[in-house]
Amino acid sequence: MKTRMSRCSTKSTPEPEVLGACKTETPRGETLTLQLSVSAQLPQGTNCLACSEDGMYLSLGHSRGLSVWCASSLSCVAEWLQDTLEITNIQMCRMAEAVYLLSTVDDMGVARVFIYHSERIHLLSVINVMENVNKRSICLAFELSEGGLYGVASLKCSGDVWLEIYHFPTQAWLKELEKESSNNQDQNLSGNVDLKWSPVEVSKIKPPKTPAGLTLQSPDKVLNKTDFYMHCLSLDIETEGRPFSEQSGKTNAANGSYSLTEFFYRHCTHHFLLPCGQFPGDNKTNSNRGSPVAVCVWWSGSHNLLQYSLKNKPDVEPIPDMIWPNAQEILCSAVSTCTRFIAVGLKGAMLCVWDRQSGAPLAVVVVSAADVFSKVQFLDDGPESADDCQSLTAAEVSLLLVCKSGIIHRVSVGRGKQPFTVQLTERPKDNRDLITVTASVPFLQGLLLMVQRNGKIVLQDVTCQTNVCFLIPTASHLITTPCSPVYTLSTKQQTLFIQGDPKPSCSSLSEGESQSQLFTFHFGDSDIVKKFIISLPDSSQLQTVSCVNLEESCNLYLEQRALSVDERHKSVTDTWKRLQETALALQQECSRSAAS
Template sequence: MYNRKGSAESEMSASSAKKFIKKPATLHLISVTQVPENTNCLACSDDGAYLSLGHSRGLSVWSASSLDCEAEWLQDRIEITSIHMTRISETGYLLGTIDEMGVARVFVYNLESLYCFSVINMVDDVSKRSVCLYFELCKGGEHGAIIMRFNSEITLEIYYFPAQDWLRELKDPKISSNMKWSAIVRVNRVNPSTAITTTLPNILSNFLVLDDTSEPPRHCTPHFLKRCGQSCGKIKAKPGSPVSVCFWWTGSHNLLYLLLSKTAKAKQDPEPTPLILWPNASEILCSAVSTCTRFIAVGLSNGLLCVWDRLSSSPLPVSGVSTDSAFVRLHFVDYWPACDDNSQLLTAGDVHLVTLCESGAIHVVSTGRGVATDTEQLSPRPKDSSDLPTVITSVPFLQGLSLVVCRNGNMFLQDVVNKATVCVLYLPAHHVLATPCNPIYALNVKQRILFICADQEPLPGTSFLDDEESQTRLLILRFEEHDTMKPYVFSHPESPWQQKPGVTGEEACNLYFQQRALSMDERHKAITQTWKRLRCATTM
């Protein structure tokens, strides 16, 4: 994601990869086992050891290697529709789920047993219950971000989960179904009105755009952020764990920011205001955070793409994407050449983003500090609606690649850096994607595997006699087993600014001015080329 010139190994990998992008290769997924009836969602633990499945009878945890069922939580008339899973100890995992009625639950899987520790929004009177729209656990499981809706009101709630206390309580030999576990703590509750009273630096107050609150927002989009330089003050957190959360409301111009805590706020201040605000000139349509969480990107309604560098506390060049429709989704593409030392952290480097528009067109934006922004169309607007992408996401263990899944079931991997299709993914014979408009899939980053659900169709000349024979199967693709993929496979390095002492404000300024001096020739060349294009345009 940083300077490509800084890593000879990455250059060799990119050079080797070019041999495979002239003609897309073909990779075949393998059908391995049947999944529970009406499986709605899959999630892999962040250490790659387990696969969790939400279905019409509850929740199951499988071994990601053997695909054996290790534990189940089965309940009649409870259909799990969303699931997230993270490791909290050597043998413990935290799971956050949502069911079809919008009820959020927290589970712990430990030593082949699955326990329900908390039902977050369950009340006796259904008419008074908030509906959970979104539930994400941070890495390590200490905090969760939950979007709740009650009537027309949308709120963002941040919870602290006493996971380590729960693990100690599980060692009690007198465990029973009526045991009282340590309580979860709601540490923040924020609604859209807080944007009006948000505290922000004076320099940003000149650009603050007050959101029109006449129409209630339909949703909120949060992102957990790990430590980056000195931006989090004296907040203590485990290495790799988040220390803050940024978020924005539908229809808003402003990106908000909150520090995470483990204790509830005073009762007289139930809705604390965000600490930092990043205002934008136009409405935010979508957002993304890089894997290392150093960079935050927002796509705006005026076709501009803005990227904020948290380490230097400054934006990268604003990019304009020429498109005939609005942004729908964007994501960073993992590209991780190595940094030799701390002095290279703020030097010029490429940041690659992929944007999906309402029309189905896909664009690639490459930008960086002190370099000219490059915007190209990766694929045009589909002529047939069946070719519209339903999934487009970065593959964290494949250098520079994005996975694309279309409505018609077509799947392929695209090399974003070299603007080419690397390979096409095929299902086994007589299989179709279970839900092409919303594919049920998960990526195992540690084992470098794609899991995806597909329906098995009857063989020619035969028909299914009963529902039991009409199976939904789990398909897998192990990328490391294919020579085509080997040049792209890589492991994430540790982010140096998260492992070393934070960069102070003075150091950040010095490095920034050093970078500006080093990039002067390149910036001058870009300006000269721009003036040449303008002269040509005026003489035509």
């Protein structure tokens, strides 16, 4: 294992294309570069990397299983190995003191749940057991909630896609883990004792469907339906002569009506939601502080966000507690750190930000770009204080919109405020310059970490639209698969961990250096980046207020309205002033036109 200190270099001569990409210059006109540190040699075939929320451990998925490393010493503390098992996705969360839950997905689409404690890894459950190879389900995505109380997996089998919600018996697992540890310490027992872990409770969410035999006439008659849920689902039907999917029904050409059967969706996207105090499931006291109470789901081709409570019984098919309808088809989505705000990127270059506290859109913005959104994410989305998160008059929220063409926009919105949009990047002339990763760094004020297809790593200041610096590996290595780099950010340690591979052209490497390396960069060690570091509030302070009944919710709303009367009055005055100025300008233009 080799260790080097991160260093700042203003006199080194990087590759020409790297110099051309960086616009930030020192007073002497020299480009700033920050070199990544070679910290450790990675296991062969490392595919994924994750860091625990407390910054204590790293988890690695590779071609023989998974490993857990100490994040400070970068030494392996535990392994779970199995030949021919290749882990392609991994996540790690802290379940209790010194106890961590891990979720994995392998290259065959099998999802598993592990627990790590006292330098040992135990397999708790295989999510989708392959009982029949011909009818096996494939896991497309698997995510753990913070604290490890819930898990959500997207599964596919024979063309059908559905979502499964898992309620993990964390208290039972902790007791069983304690029993297992005591058995291992008992010298009278010979060999390991097989322990049967408590089963996981599962509830399934299927794509929404309309009742069999229901016939919808023309779109204007759909608007007369009294069932709001059915009305929102009807918006997901294409009205240009055919249904949304060719498998969803047949079009009656005579009268233009649709005979609807079950919809066929290709994939779904989900987000965990914390208590927000206004909707079903939010008003119940949660014994696990910071644990989610609902999950928000949308299916490809849909206009609607569907909110499901996590308190549903496993044997009852969940139904949505809340529907967030949108005017256009959803392309991408994101939630803020406190999950009060939900942003959806829609067709037609439209962005909608929903406020769960008020139950209404915070803003609807049409971005002036003839492009298609591929990603939306929040920037600096944490409220400055708990009062900001509880207030119905929310402070300004900033978002990042990534387009398929490579153009990136920053959008700032707020209640009663004019939306502000600025374009951060131009459409790249070369496909190698296309940005593949855009990650906000929570502990760096206004900075964005970007990875390009050519392997360049840039820290950009989104406020002044300049590159602060770029990070480069050693001369003998390249960033692994820049289109999908293997990396993770540790907020607690303020460190970037990223995988690098040796250059094919470099033949003078030792045996250890010829394998994949783990590169690190400690942001606090650089004077260039240190000035951007901010202290983050405790996540427990970001919990929104919870109302136990409708009366308290109304009282909160009226209280916030009273507190915001001056701000709303100023907003109305400014709007009226702008209208008068616009009307006057139009009158003057008409007078000049008439005179000419």
